Amino acid sequence: MKMKKYIAATMPEAMKAIRKELGDEAVILSSKVVYSKGFLGMFKKKSIEVLAGMDSIELPNKAPNLPTVQLDPDSNQTSEIKKELEDIKNMVKSIQRPQLEQQYSEELHTLIHHLKQQELAEELITRVSDELFVHGKKTIDEQLDFTKNYLNNLLSDLSFGGISYERKFINVLGPTGVGKTTTIAKMAARAVLEKKKKVGFITTDTYRIAAIEQLKTYAGLLQAPIEIVYSQKDFQQAVHQFEKLDLVFIDTAGRNYKEVKFVEDLQKLIDFKDNTETFLVLSSTSKERDMEVIIEQFTEFPIEKLIFTKIDETNSIGSMINLMVKYNKGLAYYTDGQEVPEDIVEASQDGIVELLLKGIHNERSS
Ligand SMILES: Nc1nc2c(ncn2[C@@H]2O[C@H](COP(=O)(O)OP(=O)(O)OP(=O)(O)O)[C@@H](O)[C@H]2O)c(=O)[nH]1
Numbered sequence: 001m002k003m004k005k006y007i008a009a010t011m012p013e014a015m016k017a018i019r020k021e022l023g024d025e026a027v028i029l030s031s032k033v034v035y036s037k038g039f040l041g042m043f044k045k046k047s048i049e050v051l052a053g054m055d056s057i058e059l060p061n062k063a064p065n066l067p068t069v070q071l072d073p074d075s076n077q078t079s080e081i082k083k084e085l086e087d088i089k090n091m092v093k094s095i096q097r098p099q100l101e102q103q104y105s106e107e108l109h110t111l112i113h114h115l116k117q118q119e120l121a122e123e124l125i126t127r128v129s130d131e132l133f134v135h136g137k138k139t140i141d142e143q144l145d146f147t148k149n150y151l152n153n154l155l156s157d158l159s160f161g162g163i164s165y166e167r168k169f170i171n172v173l174g175p176t177g178v179g180k181t182t183t184i185a186k187m188a189a190r191a192v193l194e195k196k197k198k199v200g201f202i203t204t205d206t207y208r209i210a211a212i213e214q215l216k217t218y219a220g221l222l223q224a225p226i227e228i229v230y231s232q233k234d235f236q237q238a239v240h241q242f243e244k245l246d247l248v249f250i251d252t253a254g255r256n257y258k259e260v261k262f263v264e265d266l267q268k269l270i271d272f273k274d275n276t277e278t279f280l281v282l283s284s285t286s287k288e289r290d291m292e293v294i295i296e297q298f299t300e301f302p303i304e305k306l307i308f309t310k311i312d313e314t315n316s317i318g319s320m321i322n323l324m325v326k327y328n329k330g331l332a333y334y335t336d337g338q339e340v341p342e343d344i345v346e347a348s349q350d351g352i353v354e355l356l357l358k359g360i361h362n363e364r365s366s
């Protein structure tokens with residue numbers, strides 16, 4: 001990594017210099033306030049010292065020695081090996097088990113096949129299929145009606161629907177690259193265009209200049225103010241500055257979810273639980289097991305509902321339902337494309353069930 005120290009009067013000035021020299025992908029490694037000596041301890045001048053870095057790829061000029069495998073129980077490598085072993089075990093189990101369809105009479109095969117394709121949890125498919133069998137639902141239309149009812153019941157304790165507009169701050173968390181900033185832009189655009197709300201943005205993603213620019217662009221389009229927050233003091237100032245606004249969206253840096261400390265620090269930075277609605281954004285293209293780990297990592301935070309993105313990039317939405325049921329979390333929105341503000345759907349219980357069962361008639365005729 002190429003590293004360089006910058007000293008400037010203010011953080012924005014330092015960022016400007018860094019961007020000019022290192023480009024948009026520069027990473028801020030550390031920053032601190034420094035004071036010049038001054039005269040007899042007086043007239044000290046405050047400036048900001050920022051250490052910035054830029055990843056550069058270093059190619060080894062000879063083949064590296066292969067490391068001997070040592071399993072340290074706390075290392076990431078070990079947990080990844082364990083996880084892979086678990087996956088292999090599950091795969092072997094699923095090969096040994098008779099196909100789920102084979103356990104039921106033929107008239108149920110189309111529906112079971114569809115639910116499997118959608119990657120609904122096998123346990124849920126079995127529960128639905130048992131009920132269909134017991135209630136003697138023979139035709140696909142009967143089965144669909146029954147399944148819709150069954151799933152609606154299953155989801156009836158979870159809450160669905162977007163921003164409540166009852167709390168001022170909308171806090172959006174989630175791992176890297178899932179679409180947090182884009183989704184904020186979509187939600188904010190709706191709040192402005194449809195609900196005529198006065199909105200503002202706060203970003204705590206001060207690590208990447210490109211990320212700030214991305215949110216600034218959306219804020220600019222909506223003619224909404226944006227504050228970049230480096231400390232709790234900045235945050236309080238932003239809250240004060242946004243006193244007159246109806247709704248404030250808080251964009252956070254997508255960090256590796258394993259860095260739970262990062263999220264904890266963030267919670268310390270944003271301390272206003274009472275007036276905040278917090279959403280956890282997940283990409284529906286991720287592996288279900290990985291999403292489970294993420295949700296578990298975030299359990300100590302007041303996650304109101306989930307948001308699933310990129311459903312246009314997946315053919316199976318069963319995982320979404322599996323996770324909602326398993327973790328007892330409702331759904332605020334799902335997003336189905338890159339276009340802002342169009343590609344976002346406010347979630348409803350019926351809607352998600354319909355989505356799961358969509359296309360089954362085509363499968364039957366094919
Ligand atoms: N196909 C598709 N792409 C999406 C959707 N939502 C977001 N994206 C794309 O996903 C990419 C990442 O989106 P961002 O909004 O920058 O994601 P982020 O979570 O803010 O990322 P970081 O801030 O880097 O953690 C962009 O190219 C978006 O256009 C969606 O619903 N469907």
Ligand SMILES: [Mg+2]
Nearest residue numbers: 180181211254
């Ligand atoms: Mg972002």
